[in-house]
Amino acid sequence: MSKLPVMEIFGPTIQGEGMVIGQKTMFVRTAGCDYSCAWCDSAFTWDGTGKEDTVQMTAEEILDELKRIGGEGFSFVTISGGNPALLKNLDGLIAILKDNGMKIGVETQGSRWQDWFLDIDELTISPKPPSSRMNTDFEVLDRIISNLANRNPDNHVSLKVVVFDDEDYQYAKNIHFRYPDIPFYLQVGNDDSRTANDQQLISGLLKKYEELIDKVIADDELRNVKVLPQLHTYIWGNKRGV
């Protein structure tokens, strides 16, 4: 039986980000990433600090664990990481979740293609702006977006760019102009993703959210865009597993 490196299984919670924000969902977080973003809020998936928490699990074991902690109370599962797109054999988990009537969301950065992308109900692609210190391979991203053009139209795809500064904002606009037909989201960057001071974190993030909204309001070039915070941080701060 093929196994998957799993770092966390949690929920039910709400999807705090992007096109299905607010959706009640379980999360499966896979281990390992081909990026190392300067501000990654889930660095434990790739920086070695979460090594002992990684468990190799079959798709059946993952479903059993989802049911053990989520009971009957869910119909949506979000797969994030790390980069789940590193895992070709995630197709087995997707198949078993679908057999059990689940809708599936995936979070990935658009650095790798997998054929199972075509089976995802809500696929979020989140290319990384300059502040991450990662470089976007636009040949790969172009191919991913073009492959997805042939998907079942019931399956949704979106682009979501995290913005920390003006350079990121310009990068985000370029992403939108390059792929104008894909629903486009801006997300506030959390530059304090380790603090336990929730009040300070939330007031800082609210201010950043307002600044980003003001920028978009004043920008005639950016019309069809949704501007969102990471909603879960307003409820639970930087807590893990929520």
Ligand SMILES: C[S@@+](CC[C@H](N)C(=O)[O-])C[C@H]1O[C@@H](n2cnc3c(N)ncnc32)[C@H](O)[C@@H]1O
């Ligand atoms: C932890 S990543 C995992 C999935 C995939 N590696 C990716 O980056 O899309 C999930 C989402 O969190 C976002 N994210 C990570 N760190 C963040 C931060 N400090 N502030 C805001 N969003 C962040 C990423 O951009 C991505 O959209």
Ligand SMILES: Nc1nc2[nH]cc(C(=O)O)c2c(=O)[nH]1
């Ligand atoms: N509630 C909640 N929503 C999320 N949306 C994307 C997340 C992620 O880390 O990928 C995430 C997360 O970790 N928690």
Ligand code: SF4
């Ligand atoms: S691509 Fe995603 S998981 Fe990987 S380092 Fe960047 S934010 Fe973190």
Ligand SMILES: [Mg+2]
């Ligand atoms: Mg997160």
